[in-house]
Amino acid sequence: MASPDISFDIRPEFNSFDHLRSTGYISTDRPWLKLYGIRVPPVSPFNSLSSTPDLALIHQCLPDELLIEIFGRMSPYTLGRAACVCRKWKYTTRNPTLWRNACLKTWQRNGIEANFRMVQSLYDSSWRKMWVQRPRIRIDGLYVSRNTYIHTGITEWQFKKTVNVVCYYRYLRFFPTGKFLYKISPQKVKDVVKCMHLRASKGDSVFKGDYTLSGDGQIEMALLYPGHRYTLVRMRLRVRGTTIGANNRLDVLKILTTGVNGTELGNWKGNILELVEDWEENETHDPDVPAVSHSRGLTPFVFVPFEEADTSVLNLPVEKMDYFVPG
Template sequence: MPNEISTSSHFRMLQFLGTQRPWLSLYGIRIRPTAPVGSVSSKGFTDSALIHRCLPDELLFEIFLRMSPYTLGRAACVCQKWRYTIRNPTLWRAACLKAWQVSGALENCRIVQSLYKGSWRKMWLQRPRIRTDGLYVSRNTYIRAGIREWNVTNPVHLVCYYRYIRFYPSGKFLYKNSSQKVKEVARCMNFRAAKADSVFRGDFMLTEDL
């Protein structure tokens, strides 16, 4: 009986060691920098990374084109090839035109040439902008005088409420004052909100775009 147990354990160990684990071949591989998509490289290079062998550069670029600028910043930290590819001006031009679409494409092109030396990425990093992927929350408190009851003299109430603002790239925004927390208010902060939700709408414009 002990011999059978040891034989079975030895067989399971050999089966585990013999399991194919292709990701182990990626350890210790140094990827040399490659030119971005669309550029001319005078020296040929075969990328040894598994994901780059399976995924064409054109498809990788299309994936990056559909990412948000904040996700692109994190993806640029993966490897040198991704960092160089993400520096492609086409990616940042699309992000800038979406973030400042109220100004219009012609005005954005004029600004990037005059203030940012034609760099769309530099424009994204340095030009003031409003984030449109979440809620701005302001916590406000004030003291309100209460009604004197029993032996309590000069009672006061500490009132706390929240001011929620959500901006959209089109120049619209939603506004709501409520004592509810973010989790409850986030559900109704959209243009389909009912009147009972007390969500107000408006238009905004940055001062530099006036």
Template sequence: MASDIALPIPNEASASSGFRMMQFIGTKRPWLNLYGNRIRPIAPFGSTSSKEFAESSLMHRCLPDELLFEIFSRMPPYALGKAACVCRKWRYTIRNPTLWRAACLKAWQASGALENYRILQSVYDGSWRKMWLQRPRVRTDGLYVSRNTYIRAGIREWNVTNPVHVVCYYRYIRFFPSGKFLYKNSSQKVKEVAKCMSFRASKVDCVFRGDFAMTHDMIDGALLYPGLRPTLLRMKLRMRGTTRGANNRLDLLTLVTTGVEYNELSHGEDDILGVVESWEENETHNPDVPAVSHRRGMAPFVFVPFEEVETSVLNLPVDKMDYYVPG
């Protein structure tokens, strides 16, 4: 509610400077009246004083530092970042290097412990938290989603003009610390696909597994589409983030499909990337399936945590997502 508030000016000032009384429009802020008021706990029934028990808002002060550290050690890194904003004590406790060392060694376990320690000392000045925030990494607590659309002309039936359809489909990638990833190309929304993106997915779900390797901020991935005419899909992506340490964007640089003979990869299905890393980009091993370098459907991947798959904006229908452009 807006109201007119009149501010009188002292007579001395008005006489000397000639200022007149001014009126301005201000907004009432009732919550300002709460400043300076200390909220005290209500004593339980039967108690004569509220000092017999601790305030519920200061419950964490009753916990010893050892117990508080044990609680934080069981929390994921991104939950630790949120907890560090609660109070000063939690922030200092979460700065413990042991918490971030465990997170770093798990995130880059494919590099090995010795290599991680070498990078820690040579690049990040021995700070595990600095390494976690600045070193590019793939996130394993959600899905990377690429939303792509194209226009398809329909068939004219009893109309003067041809109908036009907007086709929307998604690419989904889920990474694992072991160097494996799951890939799915579907028109289903995020909340539906998140339920089947696991190694236990059936063939009906059309979830394919592959191998990836990360060098600094570049990711090389390869997977095999099985069938009568096996097709190898190779992609190159670049990791980036909208904020420091977010790693929530993937730029799809190249996407190539190549025909292969199944007996070429039958001995290396556990490490497809290691078998094809020496192949040329447009090299094909099956004349029936030529190599194709795709130029369409190269929208960036947006990271969606598992806790936000139900409420993500990517679940909106096509008519409300025409102008969605990931940053």
């Protein structure tokens, strides 16, 4: 070990060298940083007589007519993602024809004439503005409600009781015709999305019902549980969005189960929602099946597009996410 009384003299040239080396490392010149945030337009070839810039290769292969034809076959969710590709696609997706078709398909039950009158009187004849501001139900995915609760197990030869975290889901899929599909299952989103269609088998336990959407975003729903005794499920939801035009949340206002008379049901020709339109909230038509208003499992529904069903965070097990905050 060196003695503290011994000192070494360092030459001045070494000190200056270290200073230059550290200074050069800190203030390294990176010229490519100056290109960030700067749009470099394409230029014409050197021998070209035209002063207008040449289009990119993908724009040369896809003229505007063909591009609008392709965008017209996209879902509104995919259309919004295409608008983020480049500036030309962003302006092309502003075509009123694309949003007019989306609006007429979503609110087809109101009729074409009623939609045209509404877009002229309330939304300044802008179909895109109507699509963003008017409350609507999204049909390009599933609304999922993730519910968890704690279940205490039985004590067997132990001093402590086992506690289990139980997780189950409520699934909703809406159609523009006024029909919807409903399913309660402990299976995750990526597994249930495969059977949420109108041709689902009885083993999938997917039930079909009817719904209506009011102008203020409130949804009235009704479906029938088949079995030895028919049970009618009535739900009242309210649509909202985390951002303007998202419509990606459904708040559960009420879930009610009541009994229905089999004879009355057999003579009815319309949909289930019209049958219970004049009923009171606690009214039941079967004395053996009382009316019950449920107070559990009322977690808001979160919208999951079909494209994100496999990657959604709702697929995480309870070991990684014991509770989900919808927001």
